Amino acid sequence: MSTAFFCVLKIVTDISDYYGRLCLKSRFDSAEDAKIQVLPPFDKQGHCYRCGQKNHADLPNGEFFCTVCLQMGRNSSLACFHWAKEPAADARNGQSWLTWQGTLTGKQQQVASEIIESIDSGQDRLVWAVTGAGKTEMIFPAINHALKQGKRVAMVSPRIDVILELAPRLRSAFSDLDLLLLYGDTPEKYHYTKLVLATTHQLLKFKEAFDLLIIDEVDSFPFRGDPMLAFAAEKAKKPQSSTIYLTATPTAQLIKEYRQKQLPASFLPLRFHGHLLPVLTFTRIGDWHKQLTKGRLPKKLVDQILLYAGSGQRFLLFLPRVKDLAPVLKAISKITDIKGLAVHAADPQRKEKVQQMRDKSVQFLVTTTILERGVTFPGIDVLILGADDEIFSTNAIVQIAGRVGRNNDRQTGLVLAFIEEQTRALKAAAAQIVFMNQKGQAQRDGQ
Numbered sequence: 001m002s003t004a005f006f007c008v009l010k011i012v013t014d015i016s017d018y019y020g021r022l023c024l025k026s027r028f029d030s031a032e033d034a035k036i037q038v039l040p041p042f043d044k045q046g047h048c049y050r051c052g053q054k055n056h057a058d059l060p061n062g063e064f065f066c067t068v069c070l071q072m073g074r075n076s077s078l079a080c081f082h083w084a085k086e087p088a089a090d091a092r093n094g095q096s097w098l099t100w101q102g103t104l105t106g107k108q109q110q111v112a113s114e115i116i117e118s119i120d121s122g123q124d125r126l127v128w129a130v131t132g133a134g135k136t137e138m139i140f141p142a143i144n145h146a147l148k149q150g151k152r153v154a155m156v157s158p159r160i161d162v163i164l165e166l167a168p169r170l171r172s173a174f175s176d177l178d179l180l181l182l183y184g185d186t187p188e189k190y191h192y193t194k195l196v197l198a199t200t201h202q203l204l205k206f207k208e209a210f211d212l213l214i215i216d217e218v219d220s221f222p223f224r225g226d227p228m229l230a231f232a233a234e235k236a237k238k239p240q241s242s243t244i245y246l247t248a249t250p251t252a253q254l255i256k257e258y259r260q261k262q263l264p265a266s267f268l269p270l271r272f273h274g275h276l277l278p279v280l281t282f283t284r285i286g287d288w289h290k291q292l293t294k295g296r297l298p299k300k301l302v303d304q305i306l307l308y309a310g311s312g313q314r315f316l317l318f319l320p321r322v323k324d325l326a327p328v329l330k331a332i333s334k335i336t337d338i339k340g341l342a343v344h345a346a347d348p349q350r351k352e353k354v355q356q357m358r359d360k361s362v363q364f365l366v367t368t369t370i371l372e373r374g375v376t377f378p379g380i381d382v383l384i385l386g387a388d389d390e391i392f393s394t395n396a397i398v399q400i401a402g403r404v405g406r407n408n409d410r411q412t413g414l415v416l417a418f419i420e421e422q423t424r425a426l427k428a429a430a431a432q433i434v435f436m437n438q439k440g441q442a443q444r445d446g447q
Contacts, residue, residue, distance in 0.1 A: 016192035018084035020152070020209025020236075022050055024073045027080045039081040039207075042066075050075050050204050052231035068228055071184075072204050083207055089150030098144040100137070100173035105274075107443065108138045111266040115142040115244055118264065119212055124243045126258055129268035130277055130436050131248045131373075131402025136166065138268070139214060140173050142244065147177070147194055151211035154196040154236065156203060158223035160184070162216060162374035163199055164351075170197055200229050206236040213237050217373055218245045218254070219395050248402060249395035249432070269439035275411040276437040278404045280397070280430045285418045288385060292324065297331045301385060301418055308363070308381070309336040315381040317366045318400055320389035322346070328385070329366050340364040343371070372399040379410040387417035387426060397429035 015033050017023075022039070031038055039049055047054050051069035058064050065076035104112060111127060118125040119142060129135040139155070146153050155170070157163055160183050167181050174195060181188055182198035200215070200223045213236060215223070223229045237243065245254060257263035270276070285298040297305075308315055319325060325342040332340060339362045343353040350370075356362050357377055365371065369391065382404050387397065397417075404413035417426065 014192070015084060017190065018082060019086035019192055020206050020238075021083065021190070021192075022205050022207050023082045024050075024075060025080050025082050027078055029080070029082070031082055033084070036082050036084045039083055041075050041077060041079045041081065048075055049081060051228045052235070053228055069204055072201075085208065086152065089152075089211070094148055096144055097147045097174050097177050098140055099175045100140050102137060104134075104137060104141075105272065107268060107270065108134055108272070109141075111268050112138050112141040114264075114266045115139065116145045118244065119146055119242045122240050122242055124245070124263060126245045126250060126254055126263050126265040127247070127268070128250055128265055129246065129248060130271060130440070131399065132271040132406040133248075133268040134272035135216075135246050135268065136169060137272075139244070139246070142212070143174070143195070143214075146212040147174075150194075152194050152196075152209060152238075153212045153214070154198060154203070154206075154210045155214040155216065156196075156198050156200050156233075157216040157374070158200045158220045158229070159217060159374050160199055161354075161370070163197060165374055165376075166216070167197055170195070200233065203229070203232040203236040206232075208238045209236050211238055211241050212244070213241065214244045214246065216246045218247050219249050219251045220373060220399075224251060249398045267439060269436045270443055271406070271411075273408050273411050274444065275405060276440050277433050278401060278413055278415050279433055279437070280401060280426070281414065281416050282387075282422070282426070283416060283418050285420065287420065288418070292327050292331065295327070295331055295334065297328065297335075298385075298418060301383065302335055304383060304416065305332060306336060309338045312363070313381055314357075314360070314377065314379060315364045315383060316371060316377070316403060317364060318372075318382065318384045318387075318392075319366060319368060320386045320391040322368055324386075325366050325368070332366070338363045340366060342366045344368045345370040369396050369400070371403075372396050373402075375403075376406055377403065378407040379413070380404060381414040382416070384415075384417045386419070388419040388421055388423045390423075390425075392425060394425045394428040394432065397426060398432055401429070401433060 015035060018036050041049055048066040053068040055067045056064040057067045063077045065074050115125060143153050163183055171179050177195055178193045180193040180196045182202040258265045283300050285300055288298050291298060319328060322344045325344060329342045341353045341362050343350050343365055354375060357365050382400055384400060401415040404415050405411050
């Protein structure tokens, strides 16, 4: 039998590498240990055991494979999964793993305590925290609480950018603990650890692995609305476990579950420095696409950029589509010589360009929604050209606005949306910011 029709992963010699991990094998491979279970590639209805979907492509001799999770290695009718159940948790005698020396605000500590209560009661929880609220630091006590009980923890996010930014912060906060970082091009070789940081796609390779699953930016693409990733997240949890949903912009489904009292929620409407969110400012312009075909930008945008050229103020300029980036950057170069770069999701130099902005080597980035979340540039303003385009959802607008005012040195800033007309998404985004600011003001007033 040819081995061309199945994907064989590395030979695992440590039984712990099988704990909660779906290891793809040939169906002719025998288990290396009596504790290892051999699981079928598909259920009786034809659903893929790894991703839960039912989209097949044919192979010779009547065999077939799953086309949906192919990027994780080809799961075919010639394959199987080797998996082992993790033994009962081995607690560390209550000793703390947390090496972070920072402190939480009173409200942050309250939310952290509520998360810990959910862990102890085996409940899920929504943490609705505004951008810049310090939600990563808030989660440290909860992770530590679970680890002290010998539990296994995964913190995941749909976007690689978010994971790469979280990695050094988690490693610093838990410096005595082995942290495994998993994403598509990760250089790390898989091995069992108590703390895993990964993209949500990596959850496809787990089954009943985690006592605590923390999903950061749960509303973002590609997790939002993807049944495969929702299946993966549910499958990766142990039967008795908790999921903590972290977001500044909850999905309609999460809000519905909260309102129907099916999902407890914690609110943090103030940023770590105690200031309210910057509100949206709308500026009407004409047909900017038409002007751009002539190599020009709307006058109101030109005036704003020239102000920045004179003051040195750093900024992000968001555009609806990748095809607009180069023409806009060229048009800016005609009116000022300030340094800026264009960056988008498929840009091979994306990481380097983002780092240049962090290092203040450039004054601005022209970008798409890829930078709507997961990255922080201190002291910036935000401009959104064509904010009324359908590509900018309510959540995207709120997240983009949240790039501003995130540090102590500059706690406010400008969020300027250039539009031809108002849209439902823009109105909803403005309303959501006002809603959280009202909660934040009430909190500041001690109500």
